[in-house]
Amino acid sequence: MSIKYIATSKLPTPWGVFEMHGFEDTTSGKEHVALTLGQFDSQQAVLGRIHSECLTGDALFSLRCDCGFQLQTAMQTIAEEGQGFILYLRQEGRGIGLLNKIRAYQLQDGGANTVEANEMLGFEADMRKYDMILPMLNKIGVEHVRLMTNNPRKVAAMQNVGIEVVERVPLQVGKNRYNEQYLKTKSTQLGHMMSEVHFTDENTSGE
Numbered sequence: 001m002s003i004k005y006i007a008t009s010k011l012p013t014p015w016g017v018f019e020m021h022g023f024e025d026t027t028s029g030k031e032h033v034a035l036t037l038g039q040f041d042s043q044q045a046v047l048g049r050i051h052s053e054c055l056t057g058d059a060l061f062s063l064r065c066d067c068g069f070q071l072q073t074a075m076q077t078i079a080e081e082g083q084g085f086i087l088y089l090r091q092e093g094r095g096i097g098l099l100n101k102i103r104a105y106q107l108q109d110g111g112a113n114t115v116e117a118n119e120m121l122g123f124e125a126d127m128r129k130y131d132m133i134l135p136m137l138n139k140i141g142v143e144h145v146r147l148m149t150n151n152p153r154k155v156a157a158m159q160n161v162g163i164e165v166v167e168r169v170p171l172q173v174g175k176n177r178y179n180e181q182y183l184k185t186k187s188t189q190l191g192h193m194m195s196e197v198h199f200t201d202e203n204t205s206g207e
């Protein structure tokens with residue numbers, strides 16, 4: 001994998017004006033994005049998130065997952081703090097791609113859970129890789145992180161490439177009647193650290 005920095009622009013959002021840095025994985029052709037807000041001191045632990053692409057949740061308002069809620073909450077929290085970053089990684093569907101995720105959703109409509117559906121299609125439950133994060137974090141000047149995630153694999157992935165995770169900040173938002181089973185499976189089979197009590201039930205009664 002070889003990550004090439006391409007360009008930086010402003011990205012005005014409802015939560016603040018972020019800087020958007022574009023990167024290309026010249027081996028796979030995948031295009032990744034880092035959003036930053038504020039100036040970083042390399043000695044300081046910066047609030048941040050690694051977010052994997054979820055077209056359905058991030059852009060199409062899907063209630064099948066918690067992705068869109070997590071992305072929005074992370075951007076809002078960074079804006080409130082006045083500083084932080086998001087690495088938006090183009091590994092849709094935990095790395096199986098959008099069309100395979102739709103195949104997996106079809107199987108889930110028939111009763112499989114999110115892990116079983118991946119396996120029925122011949123994939124591992126989680127195919128994501130995180131090798132791109134080091135060159136991206138180097139470019140935006142981050143060495144120490146307070147990571148917003150419930151996923152211990154992301155904490156390990158950062159530490160594996162030499163980035164210190166000073167603190168894991170839980171990000172439990174967006175529970176609703178459509179994703180309850182999905183969140184439960186993430187917790188019981190994918191190792192996500194989630195406690196029922198901290199879920200917020202947002203605008204998603206589904207009535």
Ligand SMILES: Nc1nc2c(ncn2[C@@H]2O[C@H](COP(=O)(O)OP(=O)(O)OP(=O)(O)O)[C@@H](O)[C@H]2O)c(=O)[nH]1
Binds near residue numbers: 051052067092148149
């Ligand atoms: N294969 C598959 N992928 C899914 C499904 N639901 C969501 N996803 C993908 O799961 C990934 C979730 O990414 P993140 O929110 O960054 O990561 P996470 O593992 O949930 O960890 P957190 O940091 O706690 O949110 C995205 O790539 C989604 O497209 C599903 O049912 N099947």
